[in-house]
Amino acid sequence: MTDVTSRRLQGTGIGRGIAVGQVLRMPDPLPEPDDTPSALTPDAEKERARASLAATAAIIRHRGERAGGSAKDVLEAQAFMAEDPTLIDDVGERLDSGKTAERAVFEAFAAFRDLLVSMGGYMGERATDLDDVSQRVVAHLRGVAAPGVPDPDFAFVLVARDLAPADTALLDLEKVLALVTSDGGPTSHTAILAREKSIVAVVGVADALDLADGTEVIVDASTGTVTVSPTDDERAQALERAEELRSARSADTGPGRLADGTEVPLLANLGSADGAEDALAKGAEGVGLFRTEFLFLDSTSAPTVDEQKAQYVRLLQAFAGKKVVVRALDAGADKPLSFLNDAPEENPALGLRGLRALRANEPILRDQLRALAAADAETDADVWVMAPMVSTVEETRYFTALARECGLKTAGVMVEVPSSALLADRILADADFASIGTNDLTQYTLAADRLLGSVASFQDPWHPAVLKLVGEVGKAGQQLGKPVGICGEAAADPLLAVVLVGLGATTLSMSPAALADVRAELARFTLDDARRFADLALSANSAIEARAAVTAASIS
Numbered sequence: 071m072t073d074v075t076s077r078r079l080q081g082t083g084i085g086r087g088i089a090v091g092q093v094l095r096m097p098d099p100l101p102e103p104d105d106t107p108s109a110l111t112p113d114a115e116k117e118r119a120r121a122s123l124a125a126t127a128a129i130i131r132h133r134g135e136r137a138g139g140s141a142k143d144v145l146e147a148q149a150f151m152a153e154d155p156t157l158i159d160d161v162g163e164r165l166d167s168g169k170t171a172e173r174a175v176f177e178a179f180a181a182f183r184d185l186l187v188s189m190g191g192y193m194g195e196r197a198t199d200l201d202d203v204s205q206r207v208v209a210h211l212r213g214v215a216a217p218g219v220p221d222p223d224f225a226f227v228l229v230a231r232d233l234a235p236a237d238t239a240l241l242d243l244e245k246v247l248a249l250v251t252s253d254g255g256p257t258s259h260t261a262i263l264a265r266e267k268s269i270v271a272v273v274g275v276a277d278a279l280d281l282a283d284g285t286e287v288i289v290d291a292s293t294g295t296v297t298v299s300p301t302d303d304e305r306a307q308a309l310e311r312a313e314e315l316r317s318a319r320s321a322d323t324g325p326g327r328l329a330d331g332t333e334v335p336l337l338a339n340l341g342s343a344d345g346a347e348d349a350l351a352k353g354a355e356g357v358g359l360f361r362t363e364f365l366f367l368d369s370t371s372a373p374t375v376d377e378q379k380a381q382y383v384r385l386l387q388a389f390a391g392k393k394v395v396v397r398a399l400d401a402g403a404d405k406p407l408s409f410l411n412d413a414p415e416e417n418p419a420l421g422l423r424g425l426r427a428l429r430a431n432e433p434i435l436r437d438q439l440r441a442l443a444a445a446d447a448e449t450d451a452d453v454w455v456m457a458p459m460v461s462t463v464e465e466t467r468y469f470t471a472l473a474r475e476c477g478l479k480t481a482g483v484m485v486e487v488p489s490s491a492l493l494a495d496r497i498l499a500d501a502d503f504a505s506i507g508t509n510d511l512t513q514y515t516l517a518a519d520r521l522l523g524s525v526a527s528f529q530d531p532w533h534p535a536v537l538k539l540v541g542e543v544g545k546a547g548q549q550l551g552k553p554v555g556i557c558g559e560a561a562a563d564p565l566l567a568v569v570l571v572g573l574g575a576t577t578l579s580m581s582p583a584a585l586a587d588v589r590a591e592l593a594r595f596t597l598d599d600a601r602r603f604a605d606l607a608l609s610a611n612s613a614i615e616a617r618a619a620v621t622a623a624s625i626s
């Protein structure tokens with residue numbers, strides 16, 4: 071039996087899914103252990119350290135056995151770290167000098183970590199694993215929950231402040247029924263990865279961290295609500311809706327087109343070739359945004375040409391005969407790549423990111439373009455390449471010339487900064503195509519950090535100012551006969567997708583999970599309808615008014 075009344079928390083839903091389950095909170099990272107002398111003898115501390123290192127190795131190994139596949143190898147390697155004799159000796163020496171086990175483990179792992187980082191390459195990339203093991207041993211010593219995504223034996227709703235991209239990428243989708251975060255807006259990378267992996271998610275829920283472990287919740291992305299301690303009726307309805315959604319999704323997978331037959335190819339946003347099969351099964355007609363930086367988020371040194379080529383070949387082979395738009399590495403702000411931009415910046419979203427960071431490291435950009443051209447030469451997909459965060463005509467010329475020099479035929483730019491949208495006619499005179507990144511375009515138009523929960527309400531691509539800029543690019547594309555795609559999350563909002571077509575978008579790219587809903591919505595309206603909706607949205611005063619006006623028109 072459950073309560074007769076439930077409580078609702080409001081956030082921003084990602085997609086339209088719904089899930090029911092019990093909450094598990096992601097523990098916060100542990101603070102650095104104090105360096106105060108131990109009250110125990112070194113031998114007693116050695117025994118504590120030995121027991122926690124052994125227990126941590128056993129827990130990690132057990133997780134690996136349960137996970138199987140490539141995760142098993144990764145976790146086995148982590149278990150070995152907790153058993154490494156050199157490390158254990160180092161811990162022992164620090165204990166002999168009177169430190170606590172917590173501090174000695176922390177220091178010994180940190181010293182080993184620094185050594186690995188200085189070695190660079192593959193070894194350097196293991197530094198994060200070492201940090202994880204260190205935190206787990208210290209947590210065991212303190213008798214508190216280990217940091218990172220919890221890994222219980224049952225399915226749960228993960229509640230966190232926010233997730234690092236690597237945490238989201240490694241989520242076990244069998245276990246994580248839904249994701250609720252207190253921070254992050256609808257276009258944060260947590261949201262994007264949640265969409266990509268079809269995880270039911272509600273982000274920016276202010277009180278999320280007050281939810282206690284074990285509380286039952288309904289997470290409804292279509293309304294952006296988290297219902298705490300649902301009634302029996304609420305639970306039954308939610309489970310029924312979840313079932314309906316599952317069956318609707320497996321229905322139509324044909325090409326995207328409006329009711330009058332106007333073709334609007336529906337493409338996939340992908341972060342690795344692993345998602346290719348699923349995207350094709352969901353009817354993706356190609357790839358509209360391949361986020362190459364997602365392949366190398368954990369790398370401490372730039373990937374080699376061969377390493378990159380192998381990844382690109384995998385993707386291009388999967389999409390033989392289809393269009394694949396590959397974005398050059400987009401580093402900075404929400405996607406730090408230490409090998410491209412390591413400098414601390416006061417305002418990273420306005421700093422050396424996107425094409426700016428690539429240009430400051432031109433050899434890395436050249437390697438990437440060469441790797442892509444080599445992969446293109448060996449495969450049969452129609453490869454397009456584009457630069458992220460382009461803000462001037464001069465940058466457009468720089469990138470398209472370099473891409474062509476490296477052997478790529480079709481080179482374009484992302485329009486994510488208002489300056490590029492306003493000068494779209496000049497940008498498109500040089501670029502073969504434009505792809506509008508509505509996530510960043512919204513962030514920069516409304517001056518609202520896309521990662522900040524407190525300004526998430528500004529981060530709404532329905533805002534008429536954002537749509538006006540999209541319309542500028544659409545007009546320039548039509549005049550010059552150049553394609554204009556949309557690859558931000560706006561394309562995954564079914565009704566907004568219709569508006570974007572009305573504003574001149576020729577293709578829409580989104581996480582594969584959103585394809586079915588967008589395809590169904592496009593089929594309900596003609597191009598004239600779409601243009602009428604676009605006019606309605608443009609003449610509104612706010613995002614809320616624009617959405618309401620178009621919603622009303624779409625059901626009348």
Ligand SMILES: C=C(OP(=O)(O)O)C(=O)O
Binds near residue numbers: 400486511
């Ligand atoms: C597609 C976009 O790029 P990303 O979300 O990867 O910054 C965008 O900004 O809309």
Ligand SMILES: [Mg+2]
Binds near residue numbers: 486
């Ligand atoms: Mg962007």
